[in-house]
Amino acid sequence: MTRVLAIETSCDETSVAIVKNNQVLSNIVKSQINIHSFYGGVVPEVASRQHLEIINQAIAQALIEADLDWPDIDGIGATCAPGLVGALLVGLTAAKTLAIVHEKPFVGIHHLEGHIYATYLEQPDLKPPFLCLLVSGGHTSLIYVKDCGEYETLGQTRDDAAGEAFDKVARLLKLGYPGGPIIDKLAAEGNKLAFALPEGKISLPGGGYHPYDFSFSGLKTAVLRLVQKLEKEDNELLSQSSVTKDIAASFQETVAKGLTKRAIACASDYGLNTIAIGGGVAANSGLRWHLSRAAASHNLQVLFPPLKFCTDNAAMIGCAAADHLSRGHISSLNLGASSRMAIQDVMELYK
Numbered sequence: 001m002t003r004v005l006a007i008e009t010s011c012d013e014t015s016v017a018i019v020k021n022n023q024v025l026s027n028i029v030k031s032q033i034n035i036h037s038f039y040g041g042v043v044p045e046v047a048s049r050q051h052l053e054i055i056n057q058a059i060a061q062a063l064i065e066a067d068l069d070w071p072d073i074d075g076i077g078a079t080c081a082p083g084l085v086g087a088l089l090v091g092l093t094a095a096k097t098l099a100i101v102h103e104k105p106f107v108g109i110h111h112l113e114g115h116i117y118a119t120y121l122e123q124p125d126l127k128p129p130f131l132c133l134l135v136s137g138g139h140t141s142l143i144y145v146k147d148c149g150e151y152e153t154l155g156q157t158r159d160d161a162a163g164e165a166f167d168k169v170a171r172l173l174k175l176g177y178p179g180g181p182i183i184d185k186l187a188a189e190g191n192k193l194a195f196a197l198p199e200g201k202i203s204l205p206g207g208g209y210h211p212y213d214f215s216f217s218g219l220k221t222a223v224l225r226l227v228q229k230l231e232k233e234d235n236e237l238l239s240q241s242s243v244t245k246d247i248a249a250s251f252q253e254t255v256a257k258g259l260t261k262r263a264i265a266c267a268s269d270y271g272l273n274t275i276a277i278g279g280g281v282a283a284n285s286g287l288r289w290h291l292s293r294a295a296a297s298h299n300l301q302v303l304f305p306p307l308k309f310c311t312d313n314a315a316m317i318g319c320a321a322a323d324h325l326s327r328g329h330i331s332s333l334n335l336g337a338s339s340r341m342a343i344q345d346v347m348e349l350y351k
Helices: 044-066 085-101 111-122 162-172 179-187 217-233 241-269 285-297 314-326 343-350
Strands: 003-008 013-020 023-031 075-081 106-110 130-135 140-147 150-156 274-278 301-303
Touching (some): 003 044, 003 085, 003 314, 013 044, 023 044, 044 085, 075 085, 075 111, 085 106, 106 111, 106 343, 111 130, 111 274, 130 241, 140 241, 150 241, 150 343, 162 179, 179 241, 241 274, 241 285, 274 285
Parallel strands (some): 003 075, 075 106, 130 274
Antiparallel strands (some): 003 013, 013 023, 140 150
16 A cells, blocks of 8 residues: 655645545645635735745644654655646645655656546546546646546647636626635526526637537626626626626536536547546536536436545645556656646656
8 A cells, every 4th residue: 555645736725645545544735715815816926935834834734634654654746737836846845855855755746637536536446448527727628537647638628727717707797716616606596597608619620619629718708798788788787696696607507518518528429438527616516417417318427526625635646646656657856847738748757
């Protein structure tokens, strides 16, 4: 059994976990939402400084909660890409230092691979191949999971990520940050058929539309124009909570249906009978409802991670690191942080 201490600092959560294969022994998550909500979004320099202040405390707490000491740890893992470089460097530097001091192997982990592995924390018997719909604030992708470190991106957003669209629409509606949880809550009380909003499509050069790629920029613009139109008709209209709830519900319905349609089509076309969902938007109730119903009608299995593992956390990073380490995949201590890296290039981290 492989026990890994893992660190996740790719954005605005400082997280340290200890994982034994697919079993979580401890998972410390320190969120910075209250700090960044003042600015309406994540400020990279602020995020990096917060990681620096919290990281040592989180490491100590993870060891205490797991009731383990350094001789019990088999390896150290950390997110190294993609993400905010300054934030990544905090976790990466801490992990490398621990690996050197305690003479442990170091494993760099791709953040998106971590989100794929979040499903294994709830479904330890899950085996590839399967399709992963990864939906978060920075990424929206359909990933063909063939094996550990072996991935193929079949569909992706051409502009905004789904979570980014939620944040931008929440800003238009003056709801605050982050937008996903707020819109989800309001949508439950609104009329999802109140406003007809366009589903983003990607045109193909020879005609027709890409079956698996996403676009949310046009949808965001449609909400902007709707808000402007309503304000022009009645400047006080948006202050009525019922109208805001209806816009939130209509927007969420459009996003959830678009994600569901492409995920089901992709799984069916590639003969994959399981769809695993990962990322912060995996917590969205509208997406869960639509995907569950559509999967059942197509005889597909859909797997959602527990809500606590949807957002960024070190447990999913540790799960991925434990699998790589068990296969002999070890990273160089010269490995750097990267803001961008295709998931198909994961194995480059272990050369």
